[in-house]
Amino acid sequence: MMKNFFIVFVALITAFMITSCNKGKSSRSVYVEFDQSSPQALYASGRLKDALSESGYSVTELSNKSGTKIELSVKTGDLPAESFSVTKKGKNIVIAGGDSRGMIYGALSVSEDLRNKVKLQNIKDRMETPYYPLRAIKHNTPWDSYRPSSAIDQHYETVRDLGYWEAFLDMMAENRFNSLGIFNLHPFVYM
Incomplete structure (x- = not known):
């Protein structure tokens, strides 16, 4: 008798859980x-x-x-x-x-x-509506410094990583920036 009661109880709980899960599903679609x-x-x-x-x-x-x-x-x-x-x-x-x-x-x-x-x-x-028409970020790349430095060298791999640029551009869109200026370091060594 107790075994039958337990089986019916588990079946009712299962049916209740299934109907309550399906009830919210259409509104969450x-x-x-x-x-x-x-x-x-x-x-x-x-x-x-x-x-x-x-x-x-x-x-x-x-x-x-x-x-x-x-x-x-x-x-x-x-x-x-x-x-x-x-x-x-x-x-x-x-x-x-x-x-x-x-x-x-x-x-x-x-x-x-x-x-x-x-x-x-x-x-x-x-x-x-944006208040400013130009919302820009200036990004300095670590290319071609006239003096070698470990502080600059550590970013060579970062700016070559496509995942970095995808995340950076996603961040710009999320923060409503609409322009990106990419700059090299001092060009004076080529003058």
Whole structure:
């Protein structure tokens, strides 16, 4: 008798766990719609999908009526260059950029919200426009110094690493920098 009770109890607990897991799944399902022919849209959607996955959302390749749809688009006439807007329409979200950079900045802004533990249903409508048109970083490379130095030599391998540059450019996009100046050290030895 006790054995039968235990089996029924375990079956009920298992059924309850399965139904409660499936219940939240449709609301945690997200479809990202974007122009797949655009490299900028591919980058923006990739970064957004990573943030969604890290936040526990299930990113689907097909649109699901019970889930959330995030649309990435460029609206050149509606927004200035490098600007973006985030607009909620029901449970769906539209991220529109004034150009492709603006779309990237909008996707990165929503990604940042997700990484700061903001749920999709709590994302706020907003529009952002950069105050300065040129937001640059000056990067000095360790090539061709007129004096040898161990302080300079230690960075030769770093600037040759493709992973370093990918991470550096990702950091620039996240912080809304739009220009990179790469400088060598003193060129006077060649004059």
